Amino acid sequence: MSKAQLIEIARKDLEHGRNDTLDLADGVYKVPIENYYDPVRWEAEKKQIFRRLPLTLAATAELREPGDYKAMEAAGVQVIITRTRSGEAKAFVNMCSHRGARLLENGRGTAHKFTCPYHAWTYSTDGDLVAIYAAEDFGDIDKSCYGLRELPLLEKAGLIWVTLDADSNLDINDFLSGYDDMLAQFGFEGWHAYHQQTVEGPNWKVAYDGYLDYYHLPILHRQTFGAEMGNRANYYSWGPHTHLGRPDTFFEEYADKPAEEWPTPALLGGVWTIFPHISIATFAGGGRSVMLSQLFPGDTPETSYTNQLFLMESLPETEEQKAEAQQQFEFLKYVVQEEDYATGIALQKNLDVGARDHLLFGRNEAGGQRFHKWVDTLLETSDEDLPKLFKTG
Template sequence: MRTDTLEHLRRTMEAQLIRAEHPDDFPYLPPIPASRYTDPGFAKLEHDGLWMRAWLQVGHVSELPAPGSYFLFEQLEKSVIISRGKDGAIRAFHNACRHRGSALLLQHSGKAMRFVCPYHAWGYSLEGELKSVPDQHDFTCLDKAENGLLPVRCEVDRGLIFINFDEAAEPLADFMAPQAPQKEGYPIEKMVVKERLLIEMDCNWKLALHNFLEIYHVATVHAKSIAPYLDSPSFVVALFANGHMRFATRKKKGNTIFEADLYKPDDVADVFSQCTIALPTFPNTFFALDPGGFSLQSFWPAGPDKSIMEVRLMGWDVDSDADREHWQAMNGIVRNILSEDLCLFRSIQQSLEQGTIPQLRFGYQERALYWFEEEVDRRIGADAIPESQRVAQVLSGQMQR
């Protein structure tokens, strides 16, 4: 993290710790319509205007350790092969044979030096080229060069793999640029995925993500699990372009649940030991960088009232019995902490579906939630959203440049 950012962080934390009134220069946040979390029509707007156009974080390079390694992205009613080629490049392809559409790969992850359709054995290279067709003489005028696997845009940022279904979307580097300086001094690209969790939730994906965009609930919901580690009154928020954010909170005990007497690289900046630095990444990813490792969380829709939380526990590239035991224990700890949140989500969804609560209200500590909702509308396009469901654009003056 840059020196000017650190100085700004210290100033804003000191100001936050002595704040006793609503900031004079902060605008009123209008209520958010509840139908944004219940209406199938709004979910369709999100699918077309957001999910099919945004850069989506789908994994980490450590999940593809060698040529032929692959895993499947299976969200948003899509199946996409993410694989490492013989040249080391990471590529993405729709998991569909060009013959009659059968899925090529049926296992979530593995290794395959060629993609062979299990239906009629059409074979494709790791670069997506159609290489073999049984009884090819029966396919008049078949041009193999024109029938390779259909690619999906795929780029890597600091070890994190992203895909985008929109060929016209901006480069990933441009999309991530507003947030990029916040990761300086933390070598995410050197990490590995230690554990992976998939958690089904009975709520809209945005309601689940909201939970991780504020610290307001921590003292109540996580009184014994997380709150003892965080100096919550020091919590500060920075809003960036493209819907990204940065949260910072001083550590109360000098560590977090992820700290352990295990290996930590020397090139992790001190700020990550002093503060919990969280980097919500639009549209659906949250993680808080910590010297001991962190939980990389993505939130996916499975319907207006259903969603999936995908969690990767990220640690350092160490292979030892102590390290394995640590991350197995962390799996249980993280599940227990998440359960403290999850038990509340269904009741929130029901209140909105039943019309009990027609609007949600956000305060100053929840301004990140409002910024996120504003960006959802900016991505979809306000003109495409019914007026009764739009979010007023009021926070642009609060964005850090």
């Protein structure tokens, strides 16, 4: 079914390629400029978007075996994702129930129990409190009430979504809106998490706008990879999630062939964004290695940081392949840091000087238009009404 959808997209891209056209939004869209720096709005975005919606916090490949864990900070919340003995993934607030210490330092590792660095209370990978240090002196408590605080989690398509609100009533499947069927075509559950690096950037929306934008590729990136790239994107959406294709005649040779002959890796080309903060970029020839960029608001409205996670279908084996992969990581860090984010950081300084009251998203920038509309909608939606936004049918 989902391969059929990928072929449908490829046929639309092909049609646009043949006709030299692209998908256009109805009109030019204005975004109020203060949306990018107003501290009140920025706090609301953290609360209503990052702390309420499921976030793609990890890949299955990062914690494949029982005992593997990943500890990280996401929008100010310290989180642990574990692989339990039974093989299930679980997420918890990285906080000891005794007096709140952080249990695990950020990073990945393997452990079958977690012992708090403060007074050695110990938890299982299922989050149960299994031992209290000097329990005979501590006094009576019901251990079963003091496990780690669990967060809603869904593992699908080789990715792990976690909702930072422990009391969330939003079904993560509903939120995905069927987009996970598309992502599943990559087969990420069998891939490897080869490398991670972090890049500092401007306001998270200034940064994210760039991931939804091919318009800038042949201009801003002309000296790195963009010179030969077209500036046109076609946008495909599932709920708030957006895939970027492009007018392209690549699939001409498959046009009359049956579905099974269309090569899946090539069908997965382009960029796959996951609302509100993920971009999965594929490289030449489609997806056999990808860069998953995970954006988070920083300490102020003017800052963000991006974790770049490199997922590869097979690990590089020879020294030459390893050097090649290393070169690619450095190249992509350079492109994002020195081209995209350097531009974004300088752009950010212009926003609050009172020179203009809005920014523009053209008819050719429909992905950015949709993104900002979704952000607005989420800021206007109560907790109670949140699940309705993603209910289909």
